[in-house]
Ligand SMILES: Cc1cc2nc3c(=O)[nH]c(=O)nc-3n(C[C@H](O)[C@H](O)[C@H](O)COP(=O)(O)OP(=O)(O)OC[C@H]3O[C@@H](n4cnc5c(N)ncnc54)[C@H](O)[C@@H]3O)c2cc1C
């Protein structure tokens with residue numbers, strides 16, 4: 001039986017942010033996540049750090065929150081954000097009468113939206129449709145949601161917090177109308193774990209309705225599914241939004257060497273309804289054309305889907321439902337010590353965490369103020385450390401790697417230096433050339449107690465996310481890990497099979513063009529050459 | 542204006558090479574136009590005939606032919622033609638000093654062999670060069686498993702851990718061993734092809750021999766990545782085996798395909814003994830037809846168009862990967878003649894949720910008759926003097942069946958024969974045939 005003051009349920013941005021906030025205020029807390037880090041929507045979203053422009057007209061309050069948090073996240077989460085800025089572009093199909101009220105609403109929310117000459121905009125973004133009529137630049141940015149959750153976790157750990165992945169909360173216990181603990185099931189060992197606590201924070205995103213249900217509460221959270229397409233090409237260096245009332249398929253977001261187009265919006269029953277469909281992909285391509293006429297020519301790398309936790313009291317659905325967040329103290333329904341955070345956006349995760357933590361702290365009588373906006377998630381590595389690292393890591397990928405690793409950088413560096421001195425290693429080869437991931441980084445991540453599979457390693461390092469989609473690097477990685485004695489949950493062949501299977505899910509709905517060639521190559525290698533399919537039935541244990 | 546040749550072969554994968562050889566051996570003039578080296582250059586040097594059918598692994602590939610669906614290329618051809626094709630390849634390879642052979646059952650019948658891969662898995666295959674013959678492994682008690690520092694794709698520890706999971710291998714002794722990089726202490730990454738090219742030269746062979754000798758003495762066999770030379774030169778293989786004094790066996794590996802390049806080398810050498818011309822880096826972009834006859838194909842090379850006029854044509858342009866089949870949302874077509882390949886309009890139906898499942902897309906290809914002529918929906922040949930071969934032909938999934946080179950071989954042989962015969966007819970207008 002473990003004991004703590006607060007149990008946070010959900011290891012997405014919101015939950016991790018809450019854990020960090022509580023720990024920084026000196027409140028002991030443990031976070032439980034049913035899957036790996038950021039298993040839910042925080043790693044299955046568009047990656048736009050909203051300026052708020054999208055919400056300015058409909059929900060000016062949300063827009064204001066966005067722009068304020070946008071500025072804060074850039075400051076505290078430098079490693080997770082790429083400061084790209086964004087355009088709002090009016091296409092011939094959009095209502096020109098929307099522009100003035102929109103610009104006015106941006107002014108009101110404090111969003112700096114500057115009109116730009118169309119010719120100048122096209123010079124900056126040459127792939128953009130020459131038919132666009134008006135363009136405004138706004139302080140949109142791009143954010144890596146997985147890394148944001150990870151770096152929040154690292155910061156929380158530094159302040160004494162504890163993160164337990166692969167622990168699914170199965171029961172919430174109460175005594176005399178007060179929360180007194182939770183039961184969690186370790187999904188890897190199957191064992192169950194009791195944790196005594198005074199408060200539970202339900203930050204389970206699309207699952208938060210179910211978590212409330214565990215405590216016997218009935219709340220209106222409904223998952224809403226959104227699909228996105230990833231292109232193997234950075235054909236825009238800015239976020240491009242259509243200047244119209246928010247709709248499907250109207251935003252392009254660049255990330256590193258790729259671009260993501262999205263999204264769709266359809267109500268679903270299941271929070272894990274994340275298999276994209278071909279119909280959605282084709283629809284997104286149609287919708288994307290007015291902004292980028294050549295959108296069909298770019299190679300699709302994969303499609304993926306996530307579910308939004310829409311808070312729907314009164315049955316508003318889809319795009320009509322509020323994108324705002326709500327902190328609900330369930331004391332109002334007769335359960336003290338349980339607080340839920342419903343709805344919201346990744347952009348405002350910190351603010352959401354602050355509001356929940358305020359609530360919890362008030363109950364606990366803790367008066368320490370929130371400091372999460374003041375302190376960086378990860379301290380910047382010093383230059384001397386980066387110079388040392390340059391001897392072992394490819395220079396072009398150095399900053400990327402340092403940003404990915406966060407707190408783990410010094411450790412990784414020390415390991416390669418030791419191995420290098422002992423002369424025992426074959427250097428520090430790049431195992432994934434597309435994303436510049438080296439052996440040392442992979443080994444460190446693989447040894448992390450929260451890592452159980454190649455897929456976990458992929459999420460942390462971006463291994464296999466590039467052009468080859470894992471065809472070459474998954475085999476190399478599993479080989480190196482066995483060679484270095486790093487155990488994973490599954491056997492090496494099962495691990496690779498599952499990794500390829502996960503990639504396959506994202507490839508299927510767009511099985512044409514170059515992507516289909518890559519797929520035939522992948523099958524030729526893993527089935528045709530390595531007989532991974534046949535071996536499944538022929539190898540023991 | 543170039544001369545009119547008998548048979549024009551498009552594509553230089555295994556199907557194209559075999560078609561060209563078959564036609565050339567019948568005395569026809571052959572020109573091969575190709576814009577790349579095909580899958581052969583990235584695949585292993587063995588010929589998989591049929592490893593799995595009806596959900597079963599086959600010990601005897603011939604016994605599985607009847608289990609295949611009627612539209613499968615082997616069924617269209619019939620087993621006796623497939624055998625004839627195999628025999629021709631065996632003959633040509635032997636003539637070039639690069640013999641291929643099959644494993645044999647205890648009763649002496651030819652059968653599939655199980656070949657170890659760099660992942661420590663086993664793959665059934667049929668025709669093997671000496672270097673892949675696993676017979677020595679079956680007898681061995683103690684096996685040295687070698688990797689090379691800098692060769693990221695081959696890790697002895699992985700191979701050993703996975704081979705042990707096969708019952709027949711569980712009790713063997715394995716000695717994992719890393720050879721030092723031949724480049725010294727640099728940290729440069731190497732591919733199996735880099736190493737094989739080094740071993741083509743005496744200095745590289747010395748490096749390999751010296752390092753293997755240190756450990757091979759205590760072992761009954763050495764398992765190593767495909768690095769024993771990049772060409773079809775059996776003398777290198779014999780030199781290495783003798784010097785190390787322990788049987789060497791190469792593993793199947795991922796691209797680049799050292800084994801495939803050796804086979805390609807042997808077949809091109811054999812082709813050069815005939816009336817054969819190779820035009821590389823040229824892409825066929827257009828066909829000129831006259832009713833049911835094709836008269837010429839136009840190639841684009843270095844910005845220049847060139848027309849190739851021939852009496853018969855073999856299209857061995859490969860599949861989705863090779864470039865012979867193009868997929869677009871909701872449609873599929875053959876890439877040179879733009880023949881429509883019927884597919885469900887909903888792309889979701891092209892594949893199954895399981896990556897190694899039974900997908901429509903992996904069996905997509907041109908529909909042909911038993912003579913390899915492309916057919917329309919009603920079973921009529923589109924053209925009389927065009928023959929398809931290899932992965933561009935539909936009806937089979939080479940990856941799960943383990944039949945890639947086997948189908949390329951059998952269909953290439955048939956397409957080459959038919960093209961030769963067709964071109965022959967045009968030589969003899971007296972026979973009354975319409976040109
Ligand atoms: C398609 C799409 C695009 C989006 N694009 C953007 C965007 O561009 N910008 C933006 O700001 N926002 C965007 N959003 C919204 C944003 O992604 C989400 O609001 C945000 O990620 C939610 O984070 P979270 O931490 O609340 O939830 P999640 O990240 O979903 O975390 C909840 C976690 O709880 C865990 N959990 C569930 N049940 C249990 C249990 N019983 N025990 C333990 N753990 C449990 C889940 O596994 C999950 O990891 C998008 C959303 C979608 C769907």
Ligand SMILES: Cc1cc2nc3c(=O)[nH]c(=O)nc-3n(C[C@H](O)[C@H](O)[C@H](O)COP(=O)(O)OP(=O)(O)OC[C@H]3O[C@@H](n4cnc5c(N)ncnc54)[C@H](O)[C@@H]3O)c2cc1C
Nearest residue numbers: 552553554556577579580584589825859863931932945946
């Ligand atoms: C990575 C990999 C590993 C494999 N391993 C094995 C194995 O170990 N054993 C086995 O039996 N099978 C294996 N296979 C399968 C086997 O290689 C193929 O099924 C078979 O070789 C297909 O041969 P092909 O000649 O039909 O096509 P390809 O080899 O694809 O050749 C097509 C050729 O056509 C050319 N071409 C295409 N379009 C044009 C055009 N318009 N103009 C000019 N040229 C054109 C291409 O450049 C190429 O030369 C493997 C396949 C791959 C991809």
